[in-house]
Amino acid sequence: MELASKDSCTDCGNCRLEQISKLNNISAVGKKCCGCTACVNVCPQKVIYMVENSEGFYYPKIVDKGCIECGLCIKSCPALNSGEFKNKTLVGYAATSQDITTSENSSSGGIFALIAREFLRNNSWVIGAKMESDYCLKHVAINHIEELEGLQGSKYVQSNMDGIIDKISELLSNGSQVLFSGTPCQVSGLKKAMKIKGIDVKNLVTIDIVCHGVPSPKFFREHVKFKYGKVSNIKFRHRTKHELNGYALGFQKSGNYKIIQPTNRDFYYACFSSQVSLRESCYNCAYTTANRVGDITLGDLSTHRLYDSYFKKDRALSIVGVNTERGKHLFGNLKNVDFIKADYLKECSVNAQMNHPTARPDERDNFYIALFQNGYSEKNADEYKYRYSFKENVKNWITLNTTPSFRNKLKKLLKSNEN
Template structure:
């Protein structure tokens, strides 16, 4: 069965397709010592139907032959745009699906700050799906829920990582015209266990529980986004991403799932209808679309993707770009994260070391890198303070 077929942890990305398709309910997703989920089979219930193996998107790879188009764009609604990680495009697409009587699946935090996939049917509920969450989400039985809505004729928007989208498509086993899939340009998924350790560290530092977590506040701009915790004692932790302990570990690739270092789904030829990402490098390609409030990079991968984009085009600013030029600055679309040689030691010390000491031990930059980064930051802040930053951007634009 599936646990015997996937002999190495790097071959399983925890998509939950096997759990969803099992007719006996004998597959559970269990956390390993690093906090990542892997399938476990109860052989007392298993009837050896092999559906779990047939539903695995790694074992049964799908080849996509398409010619994706790339666009730079952002939402005309500045409030939604500023509340979003990049350009606020997901919200517009999700609202369109809801206007057409559909349902939207995405990842949001529950009350215990576990990231789970669920669905909403109203625009007011979309806020919980908005914004990046840098931790692996739990799919649960969501694929089964998607299928039930599709069979009833409801339009469904599913948003997730490329491997989660592949898991859904493999589970469904057929094409549905009423299904729209959005994936993201994914750097890799960190361990939920590491994330929980970080929450515990933050809460212990202020002697309070957490009320809200935001990974991508744009208080210092889109490119210098901040991580924010608001606690129930009405205090706030706020730090730029390069200084935040958790983001340092994430960006050093020290806490990612093993499969993320050799991702099977890094490609420009994707199973999703649309791919959303931050348009890093926009200042070099289309400086006129860079106001540091967030610009999205979209890959349109199918006719359905073109159709939904056409429906929202009056609500966005957009321009087609050369996809290869865009990928030049967004290489994680096609390249896996590099394996960090300190990863195993990081996880070995996870349970015994305070979180700040752990990150400082395994994720510190060389002194030269630190000095260079601080110099750039100082110049940026100075230019912004005296009003020259806007002038320089204007000159660069024209």
């Protein structure tokens, strides 16, 4: 293959794929890597480790000369083998928990918590992402209901999967029932690792979330320490009394709960919303489709207005995609849930993360260079975040501080004035 010059390179990845075919190991995957750690888990020589790069994302690295080029790491990579576990969704539902507390502790309808409780009541295990005290998001295994709240809610940062596939392997080998919740690439990586290792997955149920892409763990960690100091109980989707699906960052500090609203008032959140801080692989994600890898798919319901007449007023709703017979059985036996069949194809057409990857902004090229040059500096990178117009700021304020009924009346009033 003829190599392109630096100026003419389009970063298509073909050269890396040819390099992979020659090396037969994970070292040449490059920016396609999603950070799932499947390759680390299946390596028979245990010579692959996840190493933090300059942007604060973790990538696999072969750290000594023990690689035998068996190719198992390549076979486990969900970025290179994305089609194997995809299913055409059997049916979709608009759904919400009947329990108000469960719903309030979740980002949308609280369906994950309902499913997880069923597992935990049966002395089974639940695996999900929990924010630790050092502001690192980490996948952990729990088997007590008291631990569940830490796994609830959206977290807009990449989770650390270190050691969790080994833990799941151990649990399944011992005959335990396991529920795993993660991004589609994490679900796919987990399934590939289990297949390569020959582990029976009859007791494994997977939930893939509708993912917007993941920013750098280092970015989030440094931002919180720099901007807010010591905080706890971080919520990326803090709910106000007026907005059940609002995007507001909240946390506990010195005994008081503080809310940053709207999102453009927090630098990290604004960068995430403008999509300038995502992992490179997110911009070419092969899992942003209607065909899903989990037994069940969960996310915010974008077409919620279609179902207003069925649900109680001002309830947060989830889209539930039932993708396999296992998922169908699980959801069919779920208790304390209100649901109605949804127009799944309509939802997929409206919900961007279910039909195409996030577009890569040109500003992404230098964002992390500016952010981390000479140490962490939001000032250096501030020019790369999205600027809200005055109109958008007013709209955000109205959304977070007024009731839905007031907003509907205001919309009607504005439309009548236009006519």
